Amino acid sequence: MTRGRLFTIVGGIFGSIGVLLLGIGTALAVSTATFQASAERTEGTVAALTERTSTSNSGRRSTAWYPTVEYTVDGRRYSFESSGGTNPPSYDEGDTVPVAYDPSDPSEAQIASFWSAYLAPIILGGIGIVFAPLGTVLFVKGRKVQRQRKWLLEKGREVWAEIADVGVDFSMRINGRHPYVVHATWHDGGTGRTHVATSEHLREDPGPGLLGRTHVRVLYDPADPDRNLMDLDALR
Incomplete structure (x- = not known):
């Protein structure tokens, strides 16, 4: 495979992944902002921390802790596990945290702090912001190298x-x-x-x-x- 074709393929892959992640991150951010704007607020307690370990394709293992939060609305107790895990843990068991919940369905809730609510969109969007221009640069460079190669072969x-x-x-x-x-x-x-x-x-x-x-x-x-x-x- 020629260098120009390699750059073009890698650039296309990186660029596509970057645009996709940027789109997902933006959609999550908009969804979170919409939910937070209409949500009611209360306080909850971190009832447990769940440890999860994942292994990447390269074999590298990583661990994160996900808090389970309990809260009460109109005398009824609810709980949810946060979708965002961190290492080290962001909270300890027994910590009091702000909770945003859907007034029409109090079981739909999330931690109301900025970082807990927007961590996933920020990570996905950040990776997308890096990958999209990097992919574009590699793709353009690959096309340039391919045009140069064709010109040299012909002229x-x-x-x-x-x-x-x-x-x-x-x-x-x-x-x-x-x-x-x-x-x-x-x-x-x-x-x-x-x-x-x-x-x-x-x-x-x-x-x-x-x-x-x-x-x-x-x-x-x-x-x-x-x-x-x-x-x-x-x-x-």
């Missing part, structure tokens, strides 16, 4: 550059592995400059395929030789 000037080295790019990982890269150089007799071409990131070691070869095909922009494309497919 780039050809040169057979000398293979300088085959190495590993330790600055990044792809599917948990450091990718391989090939570097090659060529000398422009007209300008007296030496230019460097770097291959796209490769999942497999290209060394065995380059045995006995000293040069690779490079396509470059004559107006800007640093805009170049190493065509390893020409060796196959």
Whole structure:
């Protein structure tokens, strides 16, 4: 997979997730604000803290505590478990907390403090705010790289550059592995400059395929030789 296509796909995924989370966070915030505006207020007591542990796809475990709140409306006792858990716990058993409840259905209630009510929308919206522009940047960059690659394949000037080295790019990982890269150089007799071409990131070691070869095909922009494309497919 070419770098441009990779950026485009990853950018599209990140951007879509960001927009989705931002939309969910906004909807939750509006719903919470609407509920809080029409709700009645009373005081409740933290009756229990429920510990829940979850495991992410990477195997990392995290624990949060969810308070169960008891409150009374018109002599009738109700209780609910907060939808937001925290670590460390935000409350202790026996703490008094403000409660907002639906006057038409007192069993519908939530803790009336700002952070308890809006923590989930803030987290989801915050992640969305980060992911959406990041995805957009990656997507735009990917499209730009793809257009540049297409231009070089169609109109780039050809040169057979000398293979300088085959190495590993330790600055990044792809599917948990450091990718391989090939570097090659060529000398422009007209300008007296030496230019460097770097291959796209490769999942497999290209060394065995380059045995006995000293040069690779490079396509470059004559107006800007640093805009170049190493065509390893020409060796196959």
